Amino acid sequence: MKDKMAVPLFALLAVCVDVSAVMFIGAIQLSPSFINNTFILPWAGGLLRTCLLLFVSFTYPGSPAWMRGFEGVQTAVVHGLVYPVYISFLWACDRPIVELVWGWHTCQGLLQGYAVLALSLLLWKRHVPTLLPTAKKEKTEQKASLQRLLGYMKPFSGRFAAVFFFVVISSLGKNMCWVIHINETLLFNCNNISKYYCNSKHAVCEFVCDLIYNITMSRIHTSIQGLVFQSVLKQDIAFFDKSSTGDIVSRITTDTNTMSESLSEKLSLLMWYFMRVVFLLGSMVLLSRTLTFFTVLGLPIIWIIPEFSGQFYQKLSKQVQESLAKANDVATETFSSMKTVRSFANEDGETERYRKCLEDTYALNKVEAAAYAASTWTNSMSSLALKVSILYYGGRLVTGSDVSSGDLVSFVLYELQFTSAVEVLMSYWPDVKKAVGASEKIFEYVDRKPDIPPNGSLAPQTLKGHVQFKKITFAYPKRPDTDVLKNVSLELKPGQITALVGPSGSGKSTIVSLLERFYQPQSGKILLDQTPLLEYKDQYLHEKISVVSQEPVLFARSVQENIKYGKENASDEEMSAAAKLANADDFILNLPKGYDTDAGEKGGQVSGGQKQRIAIARALIQKPQILVLDDATSSLDTESEHRVYSALRKELKNCTVLLITHRLSGVENADHIIFLREGEVAEEGNHEQLLAKHGFYEEFVNQQNTSIHRNTGDVTNSSQ
Numbered sequence: 001m002k003d004k005m006a007v008p009l010f011a012l013l014a015v016c017v018d019v020s021a022v023m024f025i026g027a028i029q030l031s032p033s034f035i036n037n038t039f040i041l042p043w044a045g046g047l048l049r050t051c052l053l054l055f056v057s058f059t060y061p062g063s064p065a066w067m068r069g070f071e072g073v074q075t076a077v078v079h080g081l082v083y084p085v086y087i088s089f090l091w092a093c094d095r096p097i098v099e100l101v102w103g104w105h106t107c108q109g110l111l112q113g114y115a116v117l118a119l120s121l122l123l124w125k126r127h128v129p130t131l132l133p134t135a136k137k138e139k140t141e142q143k144a145s146l147q148r149l150l151g152y153m154k155p156f157s158g159r160f161a162a163v164f165f166f167v168v169i170s171s172l173g174k175n176m177c178w179v180i181h182i183n184e185t186l187l188f189n190c191n192n193i194s195k196y197y198c199n200s201k202h203a204v205c206e207f208v209c210d211l212i213y214n215i216t217m218s219r220i221h222t223s224i225q226g227l228v229f230q231s232v233l234k235q236d237i238a239f240f241d242k243s244s245t246g247d248i249v250s251r252i253t254t255d256t257n258t259m260s261e262s263l264s265e266k267l268s269l270l271m272w273y274f275m276r277v278v279f280l281l282g283s284m285v286l287l288s289r290t291l292t293f294f295t296v297l298g299l300p301i302i303w304i305i306p307e308f309s310g311q312f313y314q315k316l317s318k319q320v321q322e323s324l325a326k327a328n329d330v331a332t333e334t335f336s337s338m339k340t341v342r343s344f345a346n347e348d349g350e351t352e353r354y355r356k357c358l359e360d361t362y363a364l365n366k367v368e369a370a371a372y373a374a375s376t377w378t379n380s381m382s383s384l385a386l387k388v389s390i391l392y393y394g395g396r397l398v399t400g401s402d403v404s405s406g407d408l409v410s411f412v413l414y415e416l417q418f419t420s421a422v423e424v425l426m427s428y429w430p431d432v433k434k435a436v437g438a439s440e441k442i443f444e445y446v447d448r449k450p451d452i453p454p455n456g457s458l459a460p461q462t463l464k465g466h467v468q469f470k471k472i473t474f475a476y477p478k479r480p481d482t483d484v485l486k487n488v489s490l491e492l493k494p495g496q497i498t499a500l501v502g503p504s505g506s507g508k509s510t511i512v513s514l515l516e517r518f519y520q521p522q523s524g525k526i527l528l529d530q531t532p533l534l535e536y537k538d539q540y541l542h543e544k545i546s547v548v549s550q551e552p553v554l555f556a557r558s559v560q561e562n563i564k565y566g567k568e569n570a571s572d573e574e575m576s577a578a579a580k581l582a583n584a585d586d587f588i589l590n591l592p593k594g595y596d597t598d599a600g601e602k603g604g605q606v607s608g609g610q611k612q613r614i615a616i617a618r619a620l621i622q623k624p625q626i627l628v629l630d631d632a633t634s635s636l637d638t639e640s641e642h643r644v645y646s647a648l649r650k651e652l653k654n655c656t657v658l659l660i661t662h663r664l665s666g667v668e669n670a671d672h673i674i675f676l677r678e679g680e681v682a683e684e685g686n687h688e689q690l691l692a693k694h695g696f697y698e699e700f701v702n703q704q705n706t707s708i709h710r711n712t713g714d715v716t717n718s719s720q
């Protein structure tokens with residue numbers, strides 16, 4: 001009951017306080033010698049009413065919650081200031097205000113004020129919530145993106161101040177030239193030479209201004225592009241599993257280009273036209289306040305349409321960008337797998353896939369074009385309506401002798417310039433919104449926090465390279481329900497070669513990914529020299545652990561640059577020593593330009609086996625403490641493989657070597673063998689111990705031997 005009465009009691013209290021305040025102000029106004037300025041009392045009274053209502057709302061315990069928030073402040077402001085604003089508005093239009101100035105605190109005035117407040121509250125509650133929920137989140141996002149964009153401009157605030165200075169000077173000068181020209185035209189005294197002289201001075205200012213502006217904007221563009229690139233590189237490996245290359249490339253190139261194009265070209269024009277609008281407005285005010293006021297009143301009508309179309313464009317621009325990224329993705333994938341495409345003669349299939357993506361973009365572009373045409377048409381129609389109503393209203397003012405016919409003609413000429421400048425502003429506004437839309441997508445990457453634990457701080461001088469996996473369970477982020485490793489415990493000892501074998505898909509490479517800290521296990525611990533792997537510095541870890549993967553990727557650079565990748569300061573002697581260890585030196589020297597031969601994109605200009613040997617040399621030049629060879633010799637012939645392993649055995653005596661292979665030749669001589677099956681350690685020991693168990697390993701050895709015999713049999717048969 002008490003709660004039910006709280007709100008009516010609050011309303012009663014608020015009304016009592018308000019009525020007392022109004023009566024108090026009324027009494028002051030009626031005392032003859034007090035203040036006789038027309039505006040001071042209405043404004044002071046309005047502010048007092050606002051403050052009192054706010055005071056009651058925030059201090060009375062039963063006031064509704066909304067009255068203590070932003071909505072309450074708005075209500076108090078409307079309630080208190082509706083009269084002073086209305087009185088000032090009438091005064092600006094040269095309308096009689098005496099009655100209102102003396103009558104606003106009467107009973108009738110008070111009731112009118114409450115009616116306006118109730119009506120505005122009703123409209124606010126009725127319409128705004130339907131507009132807000134969808135728009136609110138987007139609006140805050142847009143605002144945040146805009147603030148971010150402005151943040152990138154901040155370091156160049158000096159340059160922007162210079163640009164602003166030139167814009168003001170040039171626009172002011174231009175406006176003056178134009179006013180002189182209009183007057184001369186009206187007086188039939190047009191002097192083209194003076195007009196040319198007048199304008200040429202400002203053209204210099206314009207040139208300097210555009211130069212500074214464009215140089216600064218391209219600087220900002222490159223820095224944003226660099227930032228996005230850097231942010232992408234910092235992401236976790238799971239991010240790259242999820243995002244396609246085309247999408248990433250598209251954000252770095254297309255999206256930043258769209259954004260900077262809109263910002264540099266269109267924003268600069270907006271600036272110029274905005275200044276023009278300001279100066280023209282000044283000239284119009286000097287001619288007739290009433291007509292200017294009337295013109296400004298009509299502006300929201302021509303503002304609303306571009307505002308809505310701008311929001312529409314922003315959404316559309318995001319969709320266009322996404323669809324372009326898809327098309328990019330198809331193109332990147334096709335070109336990077338050109339040999340596979342050609343060997344399956346699937347050029348037409350890929351073309352069709354690309355065409356479909358482009359068609360989606362085209363469909364969106366069509367909507368964009370239609371929206372653009374519609375908004376341009378509505379813009380010009382609404383500004384035409386404004387011009388016609390000004391002429392009509394101006395005509396009435398001339399009839400009533402409020403404005404002279406000469407002033408009306410000049411005003412109309414100014415107004416024509418003014419509305420066309422406003423029209424240009426409106427037509428470029430969607431482009432700026434488009435830039436904000438594009439920037440939102442860019443900032444999604446910049447803001448993405450990589451899902452990796454913070455970098456550790458350990459970087460000890462010496463590292464033994466003793467690795468322990470303790471009860472590791474792991475599922476890939478993309479397939480969180482499938483455990484790839486289940487309670488795996490294993491040990492890699494320094495100075496030993498540990499071989500990891502098992503059927504395809506049993507989780508061997510996953511163990512390497514965890515060792516490289518690409519992913520984090522869901523449970524269990526990985527220790528390096530008895531210390532959790534997470535405590536080591538990322539760079540240190542990758543210097544100490546070298547991995548040669550199943551499909552090593554070479555860069556489209558020389559063989560030399562590929563071997564020295566990640567250790568650019570290595571000497572040529574170190575490079576050739578690493579190449580000799582990898583049994584690569586001989587074939588490299590036989591290449592057309594030796595170590596300077598280009599390896600081609602993804603190593604496409606060398607054979608599979610050569611690629612693997614270059615990759616092994618690249619790993620060895622780092623002088624790693626832990627070397628992982630993940631099926632790294634699968635493309636080598638048995639002789640070359642044997643040579644590589646013997647060299648490694650001789651040279652890497654203290655190193656921890658993890659060997660993942662499907663070939664028996666590499667496994668037999670390993671110090672320790674771990675057999676992995678369906679994500680679990682099934683057996684471990686050395687070759688002899690495991691054979692004695694007659695288990696999975698023996699089966700693996702038998703399979704290998706059978707396949708060797710089958711192969712030799714095939715060869716013998718074919719030679720017969």
Ligand SMILES: Nc1ncnc2c1ncn2[C@@H]1O[C@H](COP(=O)(O)OP(=O)(O)OP(=O)(O)O)[C@@H](O)[C@H]1O
Binds near residue numbers: 477484508510
């Ligand atoms: N990035 C990934 N996202 C989701 N699942 C993955 C990912 N990489 C591998 N897998 C899955 O994890 C399982 C183990 O893969 P892994 O590459 O470790 O096997 P492997 O033993 O090295 O196989 P192979 O001998 O064929 O190289 C497989 O079922 C594979 O499909």
